[in-house]
Amino acid sequence: MSTEQLKNLVIDKISEIEDENFLQAIKTILDTNKATAGIYKLTEEQKQKVKIGLTQLDNGQIISNEDLEKEEDEWLRK
Structure with missing residues (x-):
């Protein structure tokens, strides 16, 4: 068919x-x-968040997943 x-x-x-x-x-x-x-279609707010993220990436403002998990664990213990 x-x-x-x-x-x-x-x-x-x-x-x-x-x-x-x-x-x-x-x-x-x-x-x-x-x-x-x-x-x-992204909202204007979503577009701004993406731009901020890309700028942070370009500036080397990144964190590994492992380090992020460590920070989360520390934060949750407080």
Whole structure:
């Protein structure tokens, strides 16, 4: 079965459904698929945070995961 045939079959089946809850569930699935398939748009605040992070990286302001875990352990003991 081709993609086009499958789409038409699904459309035909959906058009026969009368159960509003079931249709809402299908809509949720379709909305979720659309959201994950598209390009993620960052907010201005998120863009600023990314810029700050890149600047810190360029300036060598980094910490290894091991050192970070040590700092976390110390912080949690206080």
